[in-house]
Amino acid sequence: MKRNVSMLLLCLAASLLGIGCGPGFKLNTPDGFVELEDQEEYAFRATTAQGVVMSVRVEPNRPKGNLSFWTDAIDLKLRNIGYTAEASREVKTKSGATGKQLRYTRTVYDRPHIFWLTVFVTDADVFVLETGGDAREFDKAKDDVTKAIEGFVPG
Template sequence: MRRSILTLALAALALGGCATTSLQTPAGFAAQPDDDHYEYRASDGEGVVLAVRREKNQPRGDLRFWTSALDVKLRQAGYQALSLEEVASADGIEGRQIRYALPFEGRELSFWVTLFVTSKRVVIVEAGGDSELFDAKTEAVEQAIASLTVG
C-alpha cells in the first residue's frame, strides 16, 4: 500500500486534465515549447529552470497528504529538506513549498517544489538549478510562483 501511494504521488508529477494554469515568465528566462510532461517550462541561460505540472487529485488527498508523499519520495532520493513555507497562488489557493538541496557531482543543486491542491487537481511548481546560480535568482523565482493562477 505504501509503495502504491508513493507511486501515485510521483504520478502527480505527470500532466493531466484540461484546465490550464498560468505563470509569469521571469525576466531573463525564456518559456520553452509545450511537451508531454510540463504544462509550462522556462529556463534561463545558466540552467535555472521553472516548470509547472498538473495532475488529477487521485487518490483524493489534501495539501498535507500530497506535501508529505512528495517529501518522503524526494528525501528517499537524497534530497535534503531545508525549509517548508506556506504560500498562496495569485488566485488565492493555499499551497506549500519545500526547499531542498541535493549534492550532485561535487556541486550543490537547489530544488523547490511548490504544491497547490484543489478538490480536482494537484498543481506542482518545480524550480531548480546549481545553487550558486539559483541563489541569485530566488526573488525572481518567488515572484513567478506567486503569479501562478491555479485555474
C-alpha cells in the same frame, strides 16, 4: 484504494523524471527565463541561460487528498531518493490560493543545487511547481521565481 495511492505517488515521483499533464493554470514566465516549447512531459517549463529551470506539472487529485497529504507524500519520496530537506513554508498567491513550498538541496556533480517544490491542491488537480539549479545561479534567479510563484493561479 492502497493501489491508487501507490500509483499516484509513483506518478508524482515519475513526474520528477519527465511525465506530466496539460495546463489548467496561469503562470507568468519569470524575468530572465524563456519558455521552452514542445515540453510534452510538462504543462510548463522555462529556463535561464545559466540552467535554472522552472516547471509545472499537473496530476489528477486522485485519490482525493488535501495539501498536507500531498506535500507529505512528495516530501517522503524526495527524501528517499536523496534530496535533503532544508525548509518548508506556506505560500499564499495574489489570487488567494494557498500552497506549501518545500525546499531541498542536493549535490550534483560535486556542486550544490537548490530545488524548490511548491504544491497547490484543488478538488480536481495537484499542481507541482518545480524550480531548481546550481546554487550560485539559483540565488540570482530566486526573486524572480518567487514573484512568478506568488502570481500563480491554479485552474
